[in-house]
Amino acid sequence: MAKSVLHTIESNMSTFSKGQKLIANYILENYDTAAFMTASKLGKMVHVSESTVVRFASELGYDGYPSMQRALQEMIRSKLTSLQRIKASNDQLTGQDVLSAVMQSDMETIRMAIEEVDRNELARVVDKLTHARHIYILGVRSSSFLAGYLNFYLHLLFENVTLVQSNAAGEIFEQLFRIGPGDVIIGISFPRYSKVTLNTIKFAADRGADVVAITDSELSPLYQMAGAALLVRSEMISFIDSMAAPLSLLNALIVDIGVQMNRDISKTFAELEGIWDAYSVFGKMDDE
Known part of the structure; x- marks a missing residue:
């Protein structure tokens, strides 16, 4: 069975730098919120640079921050109510061209499937x-x-x-x-x-x-x-x-x-x- 991203974070906690531990602790305590944050926003929340957040994702074995973010989202999707889903998605779509954002998302999931x-x-x-x-x-x-x-x-x-x-x-x-x-x-x-x-x-x-x-x-x-x-x-x-x-x-x-x-x-x-x-x-x- 695949290990969740939270399990991976907990298992590697002792190897993290001070900044990475700040990120790790925030995700462990607020994973339902962190799953929908950009790398920049997550970095500002815990007072580290965006590049530190990106390196943290790589440290966990992901090929980038979006991959870690998707893993968090997949983990919590079955637990989110419809209202929570609307809020999380609206936060991501605010200010964007909805047509382009939705179709680009569909294209990305098909690309990953390939x-x-x-x-x-x-x-x-x-x-x-x-x-x-x-x-x-x-x-x-x-x-x-x-x-x-x-x-x-x-x-x-x-x-x-x-x-x-x-x-x-x-x-x-x-x-x-x-x-x-x-x-x-x-x-x-x-x-x-x-x-x-x-x-x-x-x-x-x-x-x-x-x-x-x-x-x-x-x-x-x-x-x-x-x-x-x-x-x-x-x-x-x-x-x-x-x-x-x-x-x-x-x-x-x-x-x-x-x-x-x-x-x-x-x-x-x-x-x-x-x-x-x-x-x-x-x-x-x-x-x-």
Whole structure:
């Protein structure tokens, strides 16, 4: 399990300089506030230079202050209320062009996903799905549209796919009544992690199903229950969760499955195109 940034700070306290200890103590006591401070603001708060704050982050093993800041934010995201999220985000966005700030943030999370997603783990997930007896997909709250999107395309590729609906907890277990060995359940969850998702995934694992997690980090409770996991960051923007990077990861997963299926997928879509044409599923532009 990944160690939190606070654990790393506590473990290295004896090696810090006087200025670094001021930073460390402030973060340990006020990590929920420090997570949203710039390096300059944090330095002013504890009366050290901005460069000292940047060097402190490097001392902890991060490639820069933004990386340490993200680690703090990821650690506390599941604990923040919507009002706390709005306040923290508004402090960051004040005076900025919101459109540029939000889109730049999305671009950055996708860039990090390109660097951080484990290709071997992606291959393992593809293999599990292509050989599964039955595939179940679960995502609730802000992850529900990701689950629906994945279901739409996997349903075109496989005959054995079920989107687990989350209208009521009891109904979820009824839908999973026959889940067992040979089946795969894909659980999608990001902070704040839904207890409905976690309890459902535990049930599926207890019944012998293989669990694939799509979540944000090794600190995620969903990760602890998974046989395979694809880790990708979502971004906290005010009261919403930006799912740009998770959605892009799902695109990569779907395309990778299609590549592995090769001829089978071509046959499927050739048949579908015939059905769509026969029943005028898609409108056509008139010739000019």
